[in-house]
Amino acid sequence: MLIRMITACRFLMVIPVIGCLILTAGVVVMGFARIITGGIEVIEKGDASAKAAKVMSLSVIETIDLFLIGAIAYIAAVGIYKLFIADPETRLKVPIRLTINSLKDLEDKIIGVIVAALAVAFLGHAAGGDTPDALLSYGGGIAAVVVALAFFMNYGQGKKES
Secondary structure, three states, X not given: OHHHHHHHHHHHHHHHHHHHHHHHHHHHHHHHHHXXXXXXXXXXXXXXXXXXXXXXXXXXXXXXXHHHHHHHHHHHHHHHHHHHHOOOOOOOOOOHHHOOOOHHHHHHHHHHHHHHHHHHHHHHHHHOOOOXXXXXXXXXXXXXXXXXXXXXXXXXXXXXXX
């Protein structure tokens, strides 16, 4: 009886899968809307000055950051589904880069996209014209997080199996 209940509880993980898919859709739609509204704004203003180009570059970087966040939510949805819900015999057709066989695989993939999102966020700050001191402390904070994540990936759960 207890074993059946524990086995059935894995289907509770459908809730975070659906939540992550909703987050993915919302973030992607928001990013697409930013592209459309930004394009319309550029056409309406017709401004091609250096200042307008810098503002547009910053907007592009922020939109890419949104898409990376959507990718994180999608990877989490696929990983949770594959790890907790899908039967081992069921083959979920995903790109080879999304092959997830363990919680460690899921963590590594999510951390990889998080590092990319942090890099894009730093690029956005750099393009935003922050003062050098502010940019240095912001970049230093991001660097500390990236080092901690790299340490966690390599040493956090023991040595990787060959």
